[in-house]
Amino acid sequence: MAEPLLRVEKLVRRFGGIIATDNVSLDVASGELHAIIGPNGAGKTTLISQLTGHLEPHSGSVSLAGRDITYLPAYRRCALGLARSFQITSLLLDFTAADNVALAAQAHAGTSFRFFANARKEQGLRDAAQAALDRVGLGHRADVVVSRLSHGERRELELAVALASKPKLLLLDEPMAGLGVTESQRMVKLLQELRKEVSIVLVEHDMPAVFALADRITVLVYGRVIASGDPAAIRANEDVKRAYLGDQHVVTHHG
């Protein structure tokens, strides 16, 4: 088998006495949409933070396309093709939607130590921003300041910002969080389109969305992987059923 795009090996992260990430290993193949699910407090966000470089693991390793990135800072990982969206929307609120996306494009288009030319007049960056905005259906809102965008629009903008860096791998931390039914449906549709172009790691609570989208699913409970496989296998898995019925002790003793 070819080298996976993302390989996580025996990752461990503790907070005091609590093991939030407990020997987690997983692979994401190129072109795959890999979902990570688990009940609240399963350590999904902790895991994502270690993938993005916001949190250092205590042991184990993370590699992207064969390159060890375990201890690289966030901005270096981004340069290597790893882009993320935030669970709680994190954007430049006093900038326009187009500026938000153009800055992401700028980060990957040569040096930003340019002091004189007007960056908002760089056609290349503006075009890239517009393309990413169009991609998520926000093209008509390009010149609106983010603080005036709706929550749903901000979620879409998060995605556009991530796309603008032309990533190899997208890490999406609960992209449907706080979305209404129609907005969620739009987001699922959008992700279905995007997965054709880019590999995705999706952390999500919305189970119908996960099962509709994922090629493979990894289930985390108490920081540990209890199951990993295609949606059908996960649906049939007894441990997973128990975890989601709330009887988590059975599961933790199991492994």
Place this chain on the structure above:
Amino acid sequence: MKSLSVSKAVTALMLAGLVLLPLYSHLSGNIFILTLFTRIIILALAAASLNLIMGFAGLMSFGHAAYLGIGGYAVGMLAQEGVGSGFIQFPVAVAASAIYALVIGALSLRTRGVYFIMITLAFAQMAYYVASGLARYGGDDGLTIYKRSDFSGLIDLGNRTQFYYLCLACLFGVMLLIWRIVNSRFGLVVQGLRSNEQRMQAIGFPAKRYQLVCFVISGTMCGLAGALLANNTDFVSPAVMYWTRSGDLMVMVILGGMGTLFGPVMGAVVFLLLEELLSQITEYWALILGPLLLLIVLFGRGGIMGALGRAGRG
């Protein structure tokens, strides 16, 4: 669009006034006003440089007066040692400020928020005490500069009008530079970091590198103001670095409008004119100026530029 035109009109009026001031001074024979406004322009330049790091980059440097001192001492010390050429004094003043900013910035930017304020303040106070200890250069009493920087006949700093226009040219030059920087790639990154550092890191920008460069640019510009200020007063002393001076500069920026291009200039003009006028009326001018500033800051969000914007809309 109307809101823009009001603040634009006031700004244009102010700039035109600054350009024409020497003419008025000559016609009316009022020499004092030229001296006063030379000082105002120099401090406006310092406030504009502070605004770059404070308003646009969102980093509250509370030690900006240090650069006034460093620029001033560079001129004064070189003059004392017999190096009178402005072509040497000014580059040295600017370079020394840049080096100081680089070192202080690299250390201070490890911290954020209130700690950043305190550490920049602490370094400026250190510079103050170092200057007080320079016995050879006057120590506490300061250093008299007997001859202004000599630009080999190109421009005579002893001539009030010429010196005024040199200062004004420096101010306009720095404003132009800031305007370009703010809209450049670099400027957008720095403002993005002010808005949301985590997001900027996630899209691939190492925060500190950009903030440090901005800190150095800001300090360098202020060093230029320091060199001019020493020439203006023919004197430099540790007092120019005292923390209250840093506070004055902050007040000018906030008063005029943080993160606006012309706000700091407006703030410097209003602040220093008020100080001048009130001190003529009463010895206790600070008692009036203080509450007045409070009112402006409390009720005029965004400073004078913000108020002008609202006046235009309203």
